[in-house]
Amino acid sequence: MADRTDTPSAPPDRPAPSDGAPGYLEKRTLRRGSAGPLLLTGLGVAYVVSGDFSGWNFGLAQGGFGGLAVAAALMGLMYTCMVFALAELAAILPTAGGGYGFARRALGPWGGFLTGTAILIEYVLAPAAISLFIGDYVESLHLFGLTSGWPVYLACFVIFIGIHLWGVGEALRFSFVVTGVAVAALVVFAAGAFTEFDAGRLNDIPADPGAFGSSSWLPFGLLGIWAAFPFGMWFFLGVEGVPLAAEETRDPARTLPKAMATSMGILLVLALLTFLAATGAGGAEAMKDAGNPLVAALEGDGQGRVLARIVNYAGLAGLVASFFSLIYAGSRQLFALSRAGYLPRFLSLTSRRKAPWLGLLVPGALGFTLAAVTGDGARMLNVAVFGATISYALMSLSHIVLRRREPGLARPYRTPGGVLTSAVAFVLACAALVATFLVDVTAAVIALGVYAVAAAYFALYSRHRLVASAPEEEFAALAAAEAELARE
Numbered sequence: 001m002a003d004r005t006d007t008p009s010a011p012p013d014r015p016a017p018s019d020g021a022p023g024y025l026e027k028r029t030l031r032r033g034s035a036g037p038l039l040l041t042g043l044g045v046a047y048v049v050s051g052d053f054s055g056w057n058f059g060l061a062q063g064g065f066g067g068l069a070v071a072a073a074l075m076g077l078m079y080t081c082m083v084f085a086l087a088e089l090a091a092i093l094p095t096a097g098g099g100y101g102f103a104r105r106a107l108g109p110w111g112g113f114l115t116g117t118a119i120l121i122e123y124v125l126a127p128a129a130i131s132l133f134i135g136d137y138v139e140s141l142h143l144f145g146l147t148s149g150w151p152v153y154l155a156c157f158v159i160f161i162g163i164h165l166w167g168v169g170e171a172l173r174f175s176f177v178v179t180g181v182a183v184a185a186l187v188v189f190a191a192g193a194f195t196e197f198d199a200g201r202l203n204d205i206p207a208d209p210g211a212f213g214s215s216s217w218l219p220f221g222l223l224g225i226w227a228a229f230p231f232g233m234w235f236f237l238g239v240e241g242v243p244l245a246a247e248e249t250r251d252p253a254r255t256l257p258k259a260m261a262t263s264m265g266i267l268l269v270l271a272l273l274t275f276l277a278a279t280g281a282g283g284a285e286a287m288k289d290a291g292n293p294l295v296a297a298l299e300g301d302g303q304g305r306v307l308a309r310i311v312n313y314a315g316l317a318g319l320v321a322s323f324f325s326l327i328y329a330g331s332r333q334l335f336a337l338s339r340a341g342y343l344p345r346f347l348s349l350t351s352r353r354k355a356p357w358l359g360l361l362v363p364g365a366l367g368f369t370l371a372a373v374t375g376d377g378a379r380m381l382n383v384a385v386f387g388a389t390i391s392y393a394l395m396s397l398s399h400i401v402l403r404r405r406e407p408g409l410a411r412p413y414r415t416p417g418g419v420l421t422s423a424v425a426f427v428l429a430c431a432a433l434v435a436t437f438l439v440d441v442t443a444a445v446i447a448l449g450v451y452a453v454a455a456a457y458f459a460l461y462s463r464h465r466l467v468a469s470a471p472e473e474e475f476a477a478l479a480a481a482e483a484e485l486a487r488e
Contacts, residue, residue, distance in 0.1 A: 025469060028339045030096060030332075031354035034169040034248045037259045042176035043245060043325055044263025045270075047238030049182045050130060050322035052274045053294055053315040055381070059231025060288035062439070063224030065202045065279055066217030070225045071232035072275060076268055078428035079236040082392055083264045084415045085399040085422040087257035090243035091413040092402075093475055094252035097336035098244040099395045101472035105479060106398035106405070109463055112472070115394040116337045117454045120363075121387030121447055123241070123330030125380045128367035130323040131156045132377035136291070137316040150372040157364045160324045164331065164360050167353045168248050171328060179321040185314025186270055189294050192307045193277035196297075201283035229435035230385050235271035237388060238322065239263055240395070241329035244336075253412040331359040340470035342462050382443035383450075386436045390451075392429035396422045406479070 035043070059068040089102040097104070097112075099119050104112030134156055135148030146152055164171045203216040211221030218224060242260050246252045274294070279287055282297030290296040292315065298308035335356040338348035351357045370380060399422035402409065415421050437444050466473060 024467065025339075028335070028348045028350055028356075029354060030247045030335075030350065030356070031168050032248065034167075034250075035172055035245055035255075036250050037255050037262070039172040039176055040242055040245060040249060040255060040259035041262045041266070042179050043172060043328070044239050044242045044260060045183065045266055046175045046179040046321040046325035047241050047329065048236055048267055048322065049179055049186075049270070050133070050315075050318045051234035051237055052186055052270055053182075053318045054133070054290075054292055056231050056234040056271075056275065057278070057287045057290055057293040059228040059234075060205065060279070060284050062220065062231065063228035064205045064217065064219035065284045066215075067220060067224035068228045068232060069275070071228035072235055072271060073232075074428055075229060075232035075236060075432065076271065078392070078425050078432065079233075079239060080264055080268070081417075081421045081425035082240060082396055082429070083260050084417070085396055085425060086240060086243055087260045088411055088413050088415040089395070089399055089402070090246060090256040090260070091253040092409065092411060093472070094243075094246035094249070094256065095336065095471040095475075096244060096247045096332045097340070097472040098246070098333060099240070099391055099398075100333065100337055100342075101475070102398045102402075103394050104472050105476050106401040107394065108476075109466065110458075111394060111398070112476075113337075113342050113458045113463075114451075114455070115391050115398075116333060116342065117451060118387045118391035118394065119241075119333050120330065120337070121450060122238075122384045122391065123326050123333060124363045124367060125370070125384035125387070126238070127323050127326045127330065127363075128370040129377040129380040129384065130319055130326070131367065131371045132375060132380075134316065134319045134323060137312070137319060140292070141312060141316065150368075153368055153371045156323060157327075157368045160320075160327060161360050161364045163324070164328060165351065165353070165355050165357055167355065168328075171324070172245075175321060175324050175328075178317050178324065182314055182318035182321055183266070183270065185311055185317070186274060188307070189298070189311045189314075190273040190277040193281035193294075193297055197277065197280040198283075199280065201281070202279055204283050204285045205288065223438075226431070226435050227438045229432045230382070230439050233385060233388070233432060235275070236264075236267055237385065238326060238329070239267060240388075240392070241325075244329050244332040257413040327360065327364065330363050331356050334363060335359040336470075336472065339467065340473050341465050341467040342458065345467070379440065379443055379446075382436065382440040383447045386433070386444050386447040389429055389433035389436060393426055393433060396426035396429055400426065 093101045095101050100112045100116030103115035131153040135152040138146050138152055139148040163174055205219040207214045207216055207219040213222040243256055249255050278293050278297040287293045295308045295312050335348045337343045338345055347358045349358055400419050403419050
């Protein structure tokens with residue numbers, strides 16, 4: 001390709017990418033055609049399903065039922081709009097880079113790197129936090145007499161990374177089965193909890209008279225809505241990772257948009273059922289501090305306790321599904337960034353079974369270390385949410401920029417509502433980013449610190465050593481060449 005960015009005619013202020021050694025890409029290939037629409041839909045739900053079992057309820061302590069309900073509705077709108085925008089981008093550029101690839105095309109190398117780094121923060125920290133929650137579940141269920149500690153965390157990473165190393169097809173099928181168990185349990189939970197539903201329990205948190213706009217439905221006032229944004233996200237956090245499976249998908253331009261829309265629809269229904277059933281059965285006051293809110297909502301007569309036990313086991317399945325799928329997403333984002341030279345290239349090497357083995361093992365080792373040393377799952381999840389909101393804003397902005405700058409670009413799938421849809425996602429993502437400071441300033445500062453270190457590495461080293469033959473880089477180079485021809 002004569003007009004690639006590594007030619008002598010490239011502008012002098014741009015870094016000169018390198019193609020790497022001969023056979024570079026052959027050593028960095030994924031297994032094609034392993035996922036169809038059903039497995040991808042399951043993957044989208046798997047990323048998120050653990051958030052239905054716990055975490056969202058802490059938003060009741062920030063905004064009460066009304067505040068969290070509004071926050072969840074707005075975050076649901078943000079994710080829906082973003083998923084439609086990403087579906088268009090994924091059909092245009094179906095590569096393992098996902099959000100990094102979209103931002104690379106629209107916002108340049110810096111935009112791509114910052115987006116990819118934010119996604120990595122989310123997908124490395126979230127599994128580490130979930131391993132802690134799995135340990136708590138194992139201990140509370142008295143499974144094999146184990147207690148929550150580093151042996152359980154290590155077993156999680158070793159077993160589930162081992163399945164990923166076995167092969168992507170086997171991994172996605174395992175994830176689909178475990179996710180199905182968790183979803184079925186949520187439906188059973190909702191059916192049982194609605195028999196005990198009492199609307200009066202929804203607003204049983206005492207109103208704070210000093211909060212502006214406080215009422216029985218908004219006990220912490222209007223600001224409580226904003227503070228509840230990060231918890232409203234827990235019903236949907238991670239669904240944006242479906243495009244990371246693009247290179248392992250059959251007919252990605254058609255399959256990805258369909259799977260993303262279907263998984264988002266399922267998640268919206270599950271969020272509504274879970275939120276209303278749990279709060280109406282157990283009460284907002286009791287739910288706001290519960291470590292296992294669905295079980296707490298069902299405790300009562302004998303039949304309720306039996307159902308609570310079933311839901312408790314299913315909660316473990318939900319945690320495993322999210323843990324397993326988030327490891328997959330993180331490995332693919334790391335693989336793509338490394339393959340293109342943004343991160344050390346050796347991290348993108350794949351095994352004989354076409355699995356990015358170092359992309360799985362290195363984040364796994366880091367996640368296990370964080371879980372074993374800190375033991376602070378809530379803080380790690382808050383850091384992950386901060387990274388996620390940055391990536392959401394940048395990915396939504398990428399859709400807007402490409403629609404404006406390249407209106408003639410072939411789009412196998414077009415976002416309903418166009419730029420207006422992605423603009424809504426962008427505004428809400430920025431609002432959610434600011435809201436993270438209202439919940440956990442320390443987590444936001446930690447995320448910014450990691451971001452600063454990564455940006456320094458890119459500025460001083462890797463931006464001068466990008467790999468022009470990587471799919472995302474070639475796509476961006478082609479766009480630059482076409483734009484230059486158009487100007488001439």
